[in-house]
Amino acid sequence: MRIKKIPVLWGCFLLWNLYISSSHAVYPGIKARITQQALDYGVEVGMKVLEQMMKEKTIPDIIGSESLEFLKIDYVNYNFSNIKVNALSFPNTSLAFVPGVGLKVLTNHGTANISNHWEVKSPLFYDTGESDLYLSGIYFTGIIVLTRNEVGHPALKLTDCYAQVSHAHVSFAGGLSVLYNSFAEPMEKPILRNLNEMLCPMITNEVEAFNVNLSALEVLIKIDNYTLLDCSLVSSPEISEHYLDLNLKGVFYPLENLADPNFSPVPFVLPDRRDSMLYIGISEYFFRSASFAHFVAGAFGATLSTKEISHYFVQNSQGFGNFLSRIAEIYILSQPFMLEFMATEPPTVHLEPNNFTLDIPASIIMLTQTENSTVEPIVSMDFVASTSVGLAILGQKLICSLSLNRFRLSLPESNRSDIKVLRFENILSSILHFGVLPLANTRLQQGFPLPNPYNISFINSDIEVLEDFLLISTDLRHETFSKQQPSFHNWGGLNLINGPWRETPTP
Secondary structure, rough: HHHHHHHHEEEEEEEEHHHHHHHHHOOOOEEEEEEEEEEEEHHHHHHHHHHHHHHHOEEOOEEEEEEEHHHOOOEEEEEEEEEEEEEEOOOEEEEEEEEEEEEEEEEEEEEEEEEEEEEEEEOEEEEEEEEEEEEEEEEEEEEEEEEEEOHHHHEEEEEEEEEEEEEEEEEEEEEOOHHEEEOOOHHHHHHHHHHHHHHHHHHHHHHHHHHHHOOOOOEEEEOOOOOEEOEEOOOOOEEEEOOOEEOOOEEEEEEOOOOOOOOOOOOOOOOOOOOOEEEEEEEHHHHHHHHHHHHHHHOEEEEEEHHHHHHHOOOOOOOHHHHHHHHHHHOOOOOEEEEEEEEEEEEEEEEEEEEEEEEEEEEEEEEEEOOOOOOEEEEEEEEEEEEEEEEEEOEEEEEEEEEEEEEEEEEOHHHHHHHHHHHHHHHHHHHHHHHHHHHHHHHHHOOOOOOOOOOOOEEEEEEEEEOOEEEEEEEEEEEOOOOOOOOOOOOEEEEEEEOOOOOOOEE
């Protein structure tokens, strides 16, 4: 009997461990999927950027010594300085996914034209001049391993590097260049040998320098004067045969408070599509955390004066005067009139197929100011406004706008029979529709930043509302108008920070 219990106990133990593991799983609020199309476009853009960077790059001097047996010279010390890349071409370059590892880089048939100043010294002579070095048959392959560091930054490492230049042709000018050109071919062999020994260390150093920039990438984005958005990686990139997934935390925090909200993200799966370069999945958790953080920070509140209300009612066909006359039917208002709105709970987010709604529970107080500047309430009510959320991509931001679906007034038991108070429901609905929502939409025009590298814009974008998440499908376009080199400290021009943000006082 005791023996039979042992497998049961082990089974319970394993189930408990599975439960503990799943309860500690960290799910992303945002998923970004990069497809092969994006890699192919990245190669096209990257080669242009690489060519420009190499033309501007300072290349260290090449110093060495060689024996010239064909001239019976024991040694010649040489120094190639002021090395400049004038032209660079990699016509056959590709990037491919290596499942579970990273990206494989392959290029062949590359060419380069390099100019330099040279200096040679031997026991018999000393000379200087200029030369051009033409390289062909450039071949390179390596694997870029993609990981995540301990603070959520992406990290790169180059492995399996192999680089070779097959042919080199040198042409001298100045000094005894006529003589040197006559026996330049034997001198090309040591140039090739030294160059091939230097290539992989040089490329590895460039990747490491790139990685230093990535490790300094600031992933807390100031959205507005109330909140920050955390875009750090929650796990290492997931790489399959056809795409690469980046799992970003995608959670909002109130300023000065980086504690996670009291609800957790749930897993969601992006559809298996490859028609666009980039897919971005934005979960319901992302929007819930935005709602919660703004509520905690006190963002959902406003006081509108008569002048401000009239500004938003200008487009109303009924006219602002008609609106005030309806209020005057209930109260004779000879004093200035104000409305105070305040959310009583975080707005509730619902994402369902083709339907994005936001329910806003709030209170409203109608106020008037007497001649002695005392503010007196006329009436206060609670309500829930159900709104539909419209979506658009403008620049590098997701822009939301609200439109009123329905409005439900909640009155105290003692006031439910008060006809005058009940008549405020239609008035309040008009105020929300023509006054409060335009004000909210003005603020929402600031938008939510979408993850993207510098100088990259979204084109051919499409937005779908699916169950529990939003899906953005888009192609990419590299903007070439800016002379500034890509910066890893800047996503779409937004200021990014590592620590809690403290607002700079407005002068």
